[in-house]
Amino acid sequence: MRRDVFQAIADPTRRAIIGLLALQAMTPNAIAENFDSTRQAISKHIKILNECQLIKQKQNGREIYYHFNPKQMKEVDLWMEQFRKLWETRFEQLDNLLENLEPKKS
Amino acid sequence: MRRDVFQAIADPTRRAIIGLLALQAMTPNAIAENFDSTRQAISKHIKILNECQLIKQKQNGREIYYHFNPKQMKEVDLWMEQFRKLWETRFEQLDNLLENLEPKKS
DNA sequence: TATAAGCGAAACCAATCGGTTGCGCAAATG
DNA sequence: CATTTGCGCAACCGATTGGTTTCGCTTATA
Known part of the structure; x- marks a missing residue:
């Protein structure tokens, strides 16, 4: 099955699994x-x-x-790329400024 | 409510909304x-x-x-940081090599 | 060869998700 | 002042999620 x-x-357990397998x-x-839930529950996360x-067997x-496959993480990085310039500190002040401006009346 | x-x-519609509000x-x-679903459905996404x-009003x-708030995206970026070095091309070849190695017999 | 270990698959369940319709309220407009 | 507009909220609904227990298959071990 194709997965997003x-x-x-999105699931914290799966992120933790990825963290483990990256090592x-x-x-x-x-x-x-490493977790409290059953092997089968973890197995379902692994399947996803x-x-x-994101992992290969x-x-x-x-x-x-199972081991981590970094390639698929690129998709996330690519999407975030469009925002990266926005969170740099030199833009934060501008952001705060804009936030406090009254929207123009029509 | 506190949200992850x-x-x-994780939701594609919400990612699209973020994309719009970043502009x-x-x-x-x-x-x-910009979407096919009702205003109320979009409103629920906005609420989340x-x-x-991730957005402020x-x-x-x-x-x-509503406008985009880049700061919260840092959390994602921070988590991805640990993997970033792994997907650079010079490491991909090593990764492929390791992938083809037989696991050591005990 | 009988038993144990490692694993995935299936069936089930409560909780959550993403959508809808209907409503009420405050602000703008005639 | 009556009506329209912009919005959030609540109730409802089917689908999905994340967990469990049970089962069966294959591989290792006694």
């Missing part, structure tokens, strides 16, 4: 040990991350190692 | 004209964006002008 990356990273490849059991290719016998 | 920025930008401040009616302060009579 933005929707995939090292891990099996579902190993990942699940896998579907939008490598089977090794009965174990499956 | 990641969850707020210029707009009233709910003006925003809604407002709750996590400025009342002018019976009209409310």
